[in-house]
Amino acid sequence: MFYRSVRNRLELGTPGIEAPNERQIRLRMEAEPSPEPQEQKAMTQAITSFGETRTPPQPVSNVHVMSIIGQIEGHIILPPQNKTTKYEHVIPQLVAVEQSPSVEGLLVVLNTVGGDVEAGLAIAEMIDTMSKPSVSLILGGGHSIALPIAVSCKYRFIASTATVTIHPLRLSGLVIGVPQTYEYLEKMQDRVIKFVSEHSTITEDKLRELMFRTGELVRDVGTVLVGVDAVKLGLIDEVGGLSHALRILEKLIQEKHAKPEADNSLPETAIDEGEVPE
């Protein structure tokens, strides 16, 4: 505000006022407390950060939303052209969610191209062992390592046009061409397959078959599942969107309130068909 008024004066050329240079203005701005009202300051912040004048008001919510976007970053900081989900930040955040008395449920929004196997599995293992209800929602695409994260939640949704790509793990960089290398890779792959098959109704064999299916040209082998396909295979519970996910989460929270001593092993098919929103 102060800055702008100085600028205006400069442009109008008010007589008798010596034009301060940029540096002086900045120094004065730093020295003086900002005359902007708090609201306006927040608005300026919103413009610079989001390109919007208004961000939705912040009511106190009992749900924590965790968006897993871009690449899931593991032990190596990826170059800045990648959008990343940093697991060293997400994991303590999950601890905070589990421990915070004000958070009652977790909504995991997935739109990711995959990422580090260990980091992705770590997030999935954390969500899986949480006592608070969790619901996942795949939008756009939830590829590769996103699948274990999606199935780790108590209830999963996929948007009708969202896709899930299932493909084998690949080695990159320097590969030592010995059988052990492939055994190791196989072992890593088995961890993913095992986690997904244990947390959904798909069998290990079926998942492996989808992973190595030829003819769909997902780079070379693999399968692309669009919305309802993932539900039919038992990987995802339902096709739905934001309102469905939030409604189910609310329902799970209420169920937990009803029997607070219940352990976290909520049965996979606990929600009966009749009450499920379409």
Add this chain to the structure above:
Amino acid sequence: MILYTVLPIEAVLEGLEHERSFIDLQLEGLTITVEPISMEEAVIVRVISTDPSHYLNPQLSPGTKIRLFQVSSFITTML
């Protein structure tokens, strides 16, 4: 490290050889790693703390721009 992703590995790792410089800032009760983007501004890269609530603080989430000369006032508004 094994990447399990649909993107080609070259696209993901392109530019990895460029060295990036990070600074650790000691705030009260926590450390943050920031990457300076200009003389005045830096972007938070990582939060190092044992208090889980720090990780829920939107002011501390990675990717947030902070003004380096405001770090002292930043602490007071944060705590």
